[in-house]
Amino acid sequence: MDKMKVFNFNNIGLRQKLLIIYIFAVFIPITLTHIVFYQVTSNNVRTQKMNDISLTVKKMSNDFLIAIEDAVGISSMLYTDYELYNFLETKYESTTDYIHAYHDYYDNISKEVPLYSPVHSINLYTNNETVIYAGGIKQIDTLVKDSEWYKDSELVRNSYPVLTRRIGESGKLDTFSLIRELDNYVTIDSTQKILEIKLDLRLMYNLFNDVTFPGDIYLLNGQGMIEYTTNPKVNWAEGNIKYPSVKLPDDHVVFEESFNLKYLNNWKVVGVAQEHVLLEEVESSRNFILYLALINLIFPSLFIIYITSSLHFRILRILKHMRKVEDQHFELIEGARHGDEIGELTQAFNRMASKIKKLINEVYIADIQKKNLELQRKQAQLSALQSQINPHFLFNVLETIRMRSILKKEDETAKIIHNIASMLRKSFIWGKDWVKVEEEIYLIKCFLEIQYYRFDDKMQYHIDVDPDAYNCLIPNMSLIPFVENASIHGIEPIKGKGMINISIKSNRDHLICEITDTGQGMDKEEYERLLQSLEEAEDIGEHVGIKNVYCRLKLHYEDNFEFSITSTKGAGTTISIILPCIR
Structure with missing residues (x-):
């Protein structure tokens, strides 16, 4: 049974050896280095991008909270304003008395509203039948009591302000209002009074449409309903839409900021972005790393290929001429003389081939010439012997017999002799x-x-x-x-x-x-x-x-x-x- 062959590095060709050196000493180290560098850079860029986006969502949440707190501040101020209560509770005997009271008090409130940018207007609802329902004063009638904002805020508006949506001029639930019951000064004959602070129609758009956020923003109430969103595919103004029902991208990343205030209990600002959008900068850095890796690989590879090709070509040239020596072709290797080991080997081969060729010319060619002369002499003897038996003699004899058969009227015999002569002539001629x-x-x-x-x-x-x-x-x-x-x-x-x-x-x-x-x-x-x-x-x-x-x-x-x-x-x-x- 043959023993298993033991691996020996000396049995591998020179080109394969150089290739192994290149792979383990250049290609693998450079590739691994760039992979590690890319992973570290990608993680750092991703972390930084996530932090920046998280800060953007936090900023939008803070801006929203500041706007709502401004409206809450106005509501608190009016909630403790005794003159406002007196204005709404008074039983006016004539229209003139109401108009004087309206101008004396409500005009001052109207002048203060523009000082608060989130506030669009203020409405006061009352069931005092002696007031005129105009200029921001509205009646609490059956229509108001049947409205969604009235029902939604009924249980809590007497404790703290309630942020809700109501139907605006467009006929959709796109108007945000802060509702609060005015019950700070209550008497036996007190009428019902409700304060509505209508927020600016562009407030939500200005707060949440931040160009630096690469995704969609959702404003959710405590029940998980979408109050506002920048997602154009979600028609939030049509009615109550649950956030879980929205189809999010497969590679989405979520950023959340919650509010724990009474009037924003469990409200959230949710930012949804696609991960591949977040990693665009990572991809750009990946391309840079890839180009750098290619440069680091291409130039060393070309240089190594040039060196190995030179060595491989020169060694193959020597092997090619050595194989010719096996067939007794002693050609010298032409080209410039080089001073390295392969150049010395080439010169040694040329000296060896010259000496062997000279030796053959002196000894073997002389012997071959002698044998050729002997062979030519024997060939001449054989030719002389063959010439003694000339095939033409046979053809002439057969032709003579055929002619005599024709003269004697033996046509069949003459035809057969003619056929025999034709076949013999054909069999003797093999050059064709x-x-x-x-x-x-x-x-x-x-x-x-x-x-x-x-x-x-x-x-x-x-x-x-x-x-x-x-x-x-x-x-x-x-x-x-x-x-x-x-x-x-x-x-x-x-x-x-x-x-x-x-x-x-x-x-x-x-x-x-x-x-x-x-x-x-x-x-x-x-x-x-x-x-x-x-x-x-x-x-x-x-x-x-x-x-x-x-x-x-x-x-x-x-x-x-x-x-x-x-x-x-x-x-x-x-x-x-x-x-x-x-x-």
Whole structure:
């Protein structure tokens, strides 16, 4: 059992080593530093932003409280004003008496109202039937008693002021008023008196629409109802809307300021902002940190890449020339000489290559030249021997016999001799690798006519070739060995007659060649042995012709052809070849 390989840093390539050094010494430390710096900066910015927004909400709450306290101060002043009570309690005998009393007292109050910016106007409600209901004096009639502000403040307005909303000139609940029962001086015959301090219509807008707050402000009463909001999607002036029913953003952050005064018991100012809006400054700082990190990474990375590429290129160049030495190519490494270790290694390689090349030239090339001379001498002897047996002598003899057969009227014999001469001439000429289908068919016809002459009508044949296929090129003598096998090994051994069919079809880019015989065929064992020999590249005796053709097809077409053999014992054999059509 092999031992487990122990990790060794020396087995890692130079480029990988430099990359590891860069990752652990530069990339990871810089990345971690910037991540920590970003986290700390983000937390600091977020905390500061949250504090600023909290102060904004607190300021709006204080401003609201100051405005309400101003109105409460006016109500307290009027609540203890005996002259006001006397003005509203007096039973006036005539209209003139009331008008004098109105001008003597109420005009002074009207002059003081503009001194308080939150206050829009003051209304006095009474059920004294001797007063004139005009100029801020209003009657407590059935309509007033049925109003929402009257009912809402009925239980507590005799104890302390009540801040409520009432229907304004727009017909909506958009007017804020401070309601207080005037019951400080009560007698047996006292009438009911109610003070209404109507706040400025723009007060809430001026208080809560702070441009520095990045969200929506809600003013909630003690029951959690929305009294006012800057959210344009909430129509607060239509009626009572519960704050929990408002759909808030998923990433919302809430800021609250509560009031614990009697007249603002559990009222709240609630600020709702989206966290991503709060962190816009954090994101801007993140971009700055990201750009800084990229700068810190890009420039060192480019510098390290430049250095490593130089080292890697020079080392690869040495390795490339050393591999050439294995193939006996002793090329020197060109370029400027450098003083570092790689430069010294390059110079040492050049000296070594020069010495080896010189040694080979002095020893081995001389020996090779000697052997080449000996080989040329033997080749000359072989050529001289071959020239003694000239194939043209055979062709001339066959041509002489053919001519004598023609003179003696033996036309069939002359034709066979002509076919034999054609086949011999073709078999002696191997310098031509490619032939037209037309030439191959001509040679096949010569062979089949000779066989027909030998066996008379025992062997018949039929050739069918598409006209477009005649000019296609195929490897020389790539079909005739199969025709020969069909004749010699297929038809000859049988007792009866046999038929050989040759079909060549042209299908655009392919030639489809089929050679079928009705001979004895092959049994399963012989058929499988033939197919196996084709794949194992081994010669198998009598089928050497098939193997030779298959190897040449592989050589010319590689895997761009199809070759198949089907054979049945006693029925015959079919050879199918599909080749690329080369015109």
